[in-house]
Amino acid sequence: MELQSKAPSGPIETRWSRHKVDLKLVNPANRRKYTVVVVGSGLAGGAAAASLGELGYNVKCFCYQDSPRRAHSIAAQGGINAAKSYQNDGDSVYRLFYDTVKGGDFRARESNVYRLAELSVNIIDQCVAQGVPFAREYSGLLDNRSFGGAQVSRTFYARGQTGQQLLLGAYQSLSKQIEAGTVKMFPRTEMLDLIVVDGVARGIVVRDMVSGKITVQMGDAVVLATGGYGNVFFLSTNAKGCNVTAGWRAHRKGALFGNPCFTQIHPTCIPVSGDFQSKLTLMSESLRNDGRVWVPKNTADKKKDPRKIPEEDRDYYLERIYPSFGNLVPRDIASRRAKFMCDQGMGVGPEVEGMSRGVYLDFKSAIERLGKDVVAERYGNLFDMYERIAGEDPYEVPMRMYPAVHYTMGGLWVDYNLESTIPGLFVAGEANFSDHGANRLGASALMQGLADGYFVIPYTVADYLARSGKNPVKEDHSDVRAAQKAVEERTAQLIAIQGKRSPDSFHRELGKLMWEKCGMSRDAAGLKSALERIPAIREEFHKNLRVVGGGEELNQQLEKAGRVADFLELAELMCLDALKREESCGGHFREEYQTEEGEAKRDDDRFQYVAAWKYTGDLSKPELNKEPLGFDYVHPAQRSYK
Amino acid sequence: MSTMNLVLHVWRQAASNKSGKFERYEVKGVSEHQSFLEMLDLLNEQLVSEGKAPVAFDSDCREGICGTCGIVINGRPHGPQKGTTTCQLHMRRFKNGDELTLEPWRAKAFPVLRDLVVDRSAFDRIIQAGGYISARAGAAPEANSVPVPKENADLAMDAAACIGCGACVASCPNASAMLFTSAKIGHLNLLPQGVPEATDRVRNMVGQMEAEGFGHCTNHLECEAACPKEISTDFIARMNRQFVGAMVTARETVAKRSAKS
Numbered sequence: 058m059e060l061q062s063k064a065p066s067g068p069i070e071t072r073w074s075r076h077k078v079d080l081k082l083v084n085p086a087n088r089r090k091y092t093v094v095v096v097g098s099g100l101a102g103g104a105a106a107a108s109l110g111e112l113g114y115n116v117k118c119f120c121y122q123d124s125p126r127r128a129h130s131i132a133a134q135g136g137i138n139a140a141k142s143y144q145n146d147g148d149s150v151y152r153l154f155y156d157t158v159k160g161g162d163f164r165a166r167e168s169n170v171y172r173l174a175e176l177s178v179n180i181i182d183q184c185v186a187q188g189v190p191f192a193r194e195y196s197g198l199l200d201n202r203s204f205g206g207a208q209v210s211r212t213f214y215a216r217g218q219t220g221q222q223l224l225l226g227a228y229q230s231l232s233k234q235i236e237a238g239t240v241k242m243f244p245r246t247e248m249l250d251l252i253v254v255d256g257v258a259r260g261i262v263v264r265d266m267v268s269g270k271i272t273v274q275m276g277d278a279v280v281l282a283t284g285g286y287g288n289v290f291f292l293s294t295n296a297k298g299c300n301v302t303a304g305w306r307a308h309r310k311g312a313l314f315g316n317p318c319f320t321q322i323h324p325t326c327i328p329v330s331g332d333f334q335s336k337l338t339l340m341s342e343s344l345r346n347d348g349r350v351w352v353p354k355n356t357a358d359k360k361k362d363p364r365k366i367p368e369e370d371r372d373y374y375l376e377r378i379y380p381s382f383g384n385l386v387p388r389d390i391a392s393r394r395a396k397f398m399c400d401q402g403m404g405v406g407p408e409v410e411g412m413s414r415g416v417y418l419d420f421k422s423a424i425e426r427l428g429k430d431v432v433a434e435r436y437g438n439l440f441d442m443y444e445r446i447a448g449e450d451p452y453e454v455p456m457r458m459y460p461a462v463h464y465t466m467g468g469l470w471v472d473y474n475l476e477s478t479i480p481g482l483f484v485a486g487e488a489n490f491s492d493h494g495a496n497r498l499g500a501s502a503l504m505q506g507l508a509d510g511y512f513v514i515p516y517t518v519a520d521y522l523a524r525s526g527k528n529p530v531k532e533d534h535s536d537v538r539a540a541q542k543a544v545e546e547r548t549a550q551l552i553a554i555q556g557k558r559s560p561d562s563f564h565r566e567l568g569k570l571m572w573e574k575c576g577m578s579r580d581a582a583g584l585k586s587a588l589e590r591i592p593a594i595r596e597e598f599h600k601n602l603r604v605v606g607g608g609e610e611l612n613q614q615l616e617k618a619g620r621v622a623d624f625l626e627l628a629e630l631m632c633l634d635a636l637k638r639e640e641s642c643g644g645h646f647r648e649e650y651q652t653e654e655g656e657a658k659r660d661d662d663r664f665q666y667v668a669a670w671k672y673t674g675d676l677s678k679p680e681l682n683k684e685p686l687g688f689d690y691v692h693p694a695q696r697s698y699k
Numbered sequence: 700m701s702t703m704n705l706v707l708h709v710w711r712q713a714a715s716n717k718s719g720k721f722e723r724y725e726v727k728g729v730s731e732h733q734s735f736l737e738m739l740d741l742l743n744e745q746l747v748s749e750g751k752a753p754v755a756f757d758s759d760c761r762e763g764i765c766g767t768c769g770i771v772i773n774g775r776p777h778g779p780q781k782g783t784t785t786c787q788l789h790m791r792r793f794k795n796g797d798e799l800t801l802e803p804w805r806a807k808a809f810p811v812l813r814d815l816v817v818d819r820s821a822f823d824r825i826i827q828a829g830g831y832i833s834a835r836a837g838a839a840p841e842a843n844s845v846p847v848p849k850e851n852a853d854l855a856m857d858a859a860a861c862i863g864c865g866a867c868v869a870s871c872p873n874a875s876a877m878l879f880t881s882a883k884i885g886h887l888n889l890l891p892q893g894v895p896e897a898t899d900r901v902r903n904m905v906g907q908m909e910a911e912g913f914g915h916c917t918n919h920l921e922c923e924a925a926c927p928k929e930i931s932t933d934f935i936a937r938m939n940r941q942f943v944g945a946m947v948t949a950r951e952t953v954a955k956r957s958a959k960s
Contacts, residue, residue: 108836123757124823126863127765143843179839186839188832188890190856197846215856221764222859229831236827244820267812296759330732335740336761442763445780445787448732511836559747561740605752610714611813613755614747 060313060669060684063472064168069154069690073172076473080516081523088113089239091522094261094276096248096303098125100220100503101486102282103227104510105518110234112515117274118231119243119263121298121616126228129284129296130506133220134341134439136204136212137184137503139177144201148209150174155691156207157501160387161466161494162643162659163693164316164667166686168473169491173501176508181213183511187226191215203385204343204499212500217341217438223503227510243274248303249544249619251279251482253310254536258482259528261303262544266616269609271548273541277528278481278518281307282510285465285487287320289624289631290576291568293462294326294339300620301627304469304488312477313669313682315470315490317627318635321497321644322577323463324391327446327456328406328415337461338446340418340439342499345384345391347423347432348456350375352403352416359405363417363455374398382698389496389644389657390698392460396577397655399459406457415457424452460577464502466493466644467634470669470684474517475509478669481525483518485509490667495643548608551618556601560617563598567591567621567628575632580648584636588629592677595625629676637681640664652695661693702728703795707742709754710802715810715818721800731791735778736761736768738790754801755814763787763927766862769869770815771802776866776925784864784927804865806874808912819865821911822879828907829900830883832892851889858885860928870925873914878922880908881938882930888941898945905942 065072083091091114095106098120106118122128140153153174158165181199185191191213192200204212215222234240243263250262252273260275286301287293308314325340351371353359358366374394376383384391395416398404406415424432429452433440440451447457468490475483475491486506493501530537574587598621606612641650641657642664650658667684704727712719726742733741736758743753758768763784770785772778778788793799801815809817859882867878884901887893893900916935923932 104836111835122759122765122767123819124863126823126826127759127767129760129765131765132760132762141842179837181842182839183834183836185842185845186832186834186892188834188855188887188892190852190859190886190890193847193849193852195849197848197852198843215859218764218860221862222856225859229826230834230836232823232827233831233833235823242823244823294762296765297761298759331730333730333733333737333741335734335737338762441782442787445763445783445789446734448789448791515836557748559744561744603747603750605747605750611755611816614753 058671058682060470060682061472062166062684063474064166065473069167069171072168073175077516080520083519083523085113089115090527091115091277092117092275093518094274094279095119095282096261096280097128097282097284097486097488098228098231099128099130099282099284099486100224100227100506101510102280103128103224103231104507105280105282105485105514106240107227107230107234108511108515109518110237110239113239116234116240117243117276118240119246119248121245121247121266123245125231125242125244126225128224129299130224130503131221132296133503134217134339135343136202136214136219136500137180137223138204138211138500139181139213139504140174140211141178141181143199144210146209148211150178152209153177153211157492157498158494158691159696160498161496162657162696163494163661163665163688164642164686165492165494167688167690172513173492173505173508176512177504179512180504180507184223184226187230189215189222189226202343203346207498217436220503223507227507247616249306250540251307251310252537252540253479254530254534256311257480259530260537262541264548267611269607269612271541271545273532273537275528275530275532278483278521280483280485280514280518281469281488282485283488285468286624286627287462287465289568289628290462290571291564292329292334292337292572294323294337297336300623302620302623305623305627307469307477307479307482309672310479311672312479312482313470313671314467314630315667315669316467316634317631317670318575318638318645319466319495319643320462321388321464321466322392322460324388324395324460325418325458326461327443328459329409330407331409338442339461339463340443340456340458342388344418344436344439347427347435348384348418348420349373349422350384350416350418352398352405356402359403359413363405372403379698386698387496387498389646392577393646395458395460414459416459417455418458419455420451421455462576464497466490466495466497470667474520475513476517476521481521483514485514495645548615548619551602551615551622552604552608554599554602554604556603558601558603560602560604560614560621563594563602564617564621564624567594567625571628571631575635578646578648579635581636584632587632588636591625591629591632598622598625626676630670630679633679634668634670638664638668659693665693702730703790703793705729705738705793706798708798708800709814711754711814712811713813715812719811729790731789733790734761734786735788735790736786755816757816758786761786764862766864769804769864769866771804771869773800776804776869777927782927782929804869806868806913808874808876809865809868821913822863822865822876824911825876825880825904825907826883829896829903830887832887833896834892845891847890855886855889858882858889858930858934861930862928864927866925866927867922868913870921871914872919872921873917875916876908876911876913877916877935877938878926878930878932880904881934884938884941885934897941898948901938901941901945
């Protein structure tokens with residue numbers, strides 16, 4: 058299958074503006090005749106639904122949460138990048154583009170990344186107009202800070218709650234459209250399948266999570282903005298409800314899945330404290346601006362009170378290995394180094410399964426330099442959160458941190474218009490694979506979600522509607538009925554198994570396997586063993602699952618069971634992709650492919666492509682399609698942060 | 700690591716239209732490092748293994764920001780720790796042998812859906828009534844063209860920190876939603892961008908709040924004490940002042956609104 062990226066050629070600075078001229082428009086009087094289904098109400102989905110509503114389309118928006126205000130974008134702490142160059146420190150759209158392509162280890166599409174950098178500027182304008190209370194200087198002008206991996210200060214923030222404030226901005230715009238009647242909102246409603254008729258996306262099958270009723274929702278176009286699949290690892294920084302079902306069901310219906318093995322591990326999360334753990338909590342990487350990462354030099358000091366370990370016995374390993382970036386190296390590098398130190402036996406904190414997995418993040422010198430008040434103003438809420446969870450006061454005792462699964466760069470393959478390989482199915486935000494390559498830079502997820510939602514989807518969906526016209530398929534079409542029936546049967550089957558194990562117990566088992574074999578570092582032997590194990594877990598799941606209760610009621614076990622079933626299928630594709638990609642790049646680190654210094658070693662001759670997998674009906678034999686990547690502007694080089 | 704055994708009295712209700720009652724459960728071997736919800740996960744695993752219906756409760760981010768979770772623990776919304784959501788509450792706050800009563804948010808405007816899960820869509824409808832600034836995507840001026848005094852921006856952020864969990868309503872003897880509503884009005888009306896719609900915003904949001912069946916404020920200030928984000932009741936005073944002003948200057952009285960949109 059030939060993948061058409063539809064990325065424009067010519068000077069990169071004008072690609073998006075020239076492309077927009079080529080996109081068709083829908084007459085304002087005709088827009089209300091078109092129905093757009095938007096799944097997800099986070100930054101991408103909420104912004105897309107609000108913007109399409111503002112334009113006058115008839116929008117139906119779905120979320121599994123009880124309110125669109127709760128989508129997981131809300132948990133982003135640190136900030137949002139934009140190339141405003143308010144600090145006069147040499148930033149520009151081009152530099153943000155350059156940093157993002159390089160940070161992604163040359164596995165992203167240049168045209169998309171440039172557009173993202175270009176739109177970043179509009180996002181800040183839009184959010185300020187909506188009343189997002191960004192941090193300001195005493196002049197009343199917007200404040201910025203530098204953020205993981207960047208040498209300029211281009212990050213806008215609202216205390217440690219930037220994601221929350223941006224999401225509330227989108228939610229409020231969405232609320233206005235709900236009031237205006239252009240958007241109909243369906244909270245506590247989960248998409249369980251995509252309806253494809255004659256190869257075109259025509260709607261979705263959903264379950265009302267309160268009544269259990271399964272219905273079809275038709276549309277002239279469908280936008281999935283359903284987030285990432287980090288919860289395949291069970292323990293991640295994602296919300297408990299985050300899942301891959303919408304994307305995975307679309308994949309099974311023909312949408313290609315791009316780079317499924319590209320997972321981001323965030324370096325600063327609170328370590329696991331026991332086998333009861335239900336999720337991991339991230340501490341914003343803005344902490345690395347002032348905190349210093351270290352482990353003891355001597356194993357004898359591991360159990361000591363860290364405050365009593367003298368300076369000369371501490372190994373500030375990031376500052377030692379990467380003198381120019383120090384504690385601010387990109388996430389993948391900081392994470393791997395932390396793992397490496399712990400694997401060497403230098404980790405600190407309580408032992409879980411026989412090993413201490415933690416490194417110190419120390420604010421002592423920051424408090425001495427800036428004073429406790431300044432540190433409290435910058436990080437107070439994070440320090441409080443740490444104390445609540447870990448039971449230690451970070452103003453006094455260094456924090457303990459360990460990497461955790463945080464974001465998935467992979468996702469459904471989309472072209473420059475964010476359209477998947479199924480016509481009429483668009484994918485926005487973390488759910489698509491598009492802009493971050495093999496590693497996402499800090500403060501770029503919010504930027505991508507909002508760029509897609511406010512400024513890309515409204516143009517490209519309009520173009521699709523103008524070209525394709527109204528959906529001729531009605532609800533009583535046999536293929537639509539069949540899609541609904543399949544969902545009803547799948548749901549009934551999960552309930553009918555009546556085995557012995559809860560959905561969570563399978564999820565934990567899968568997560569542990571994925572973390573060990575397809576986590577922060579992978580090798581062929583481990584991946585092969587996971588590929589043997591996953592189908593076995595899946596088989597047991599379908600024989601020994603226990604869902605208490607029925608389908609026509611509020612049933613959280615049933616919701617979990619459906620999501621775990623899809624994670625059990627996705628996991629296999631992730632391992633296959635990781636095995637096939639015989640190189641290391643960004644967050645994908647194959648033990649076999651590293652430089653002498655232990656850094657990721659790419660193989661551009663063989664792997665400078667997007668791996669886009671097609672479902673064939675056999676989970677263990679998907680078909681690999683390649684979208685070759687060209688770099689006209691940023692020339693691939695070994696990333697160096699020394 | 701020390702572990703503890705607890706006795707729970709949990710509100711069980713199969714659906715909105717069914718009656719409910721408290722059930723007694725024993726949970727054993729709880730770690731002090733466990734979060735409160737992880738303790739309930741443990742109870743649910745136990746119930747599932749016995750083939751019994753697990754306790755339905757809402758949670759999502761489990762890091763105190765999404766506002767999904769909320770349980771009344773021994774009479775206090777979100778439990779005993781100040782400024783802390785249920786999901787961030789850890790078991791080190793409790794001791795071996797404790798007996799805990801777990802209830803859903805109780806308010807006419809928040810009907811129980813199942814066990815500890817309630818319907819808070821009334822909050823969404825209050826926001827829909829005016830809790831926004833009408834700024835169409837594409838129409839925004841350059842971000843730094845309107846400076847906002849840092850003091851105002853900081854105060855707006857204090858109000859905007861609201862997570863919409865509903866603890867304020869659950870803690871109030873009148874089940875009033877004044878803290879929630881005033882926080883959003885406070886956030887938006889403090890910013891120059893929010894001024895053009897300020898009068899209609901306060902009129903319409905207060906009107907919707909009343910239509911949803913929330914009670915009135917009689918200054919118990921329980922809401923501020925229960926709020927996991929410690930939002931100040933000063934915003935209620937600010938809203939009341941703006942409401943009176945709006946009623947004087949507005950051409951119409953409080954907008955008549957219905958509970959279900």
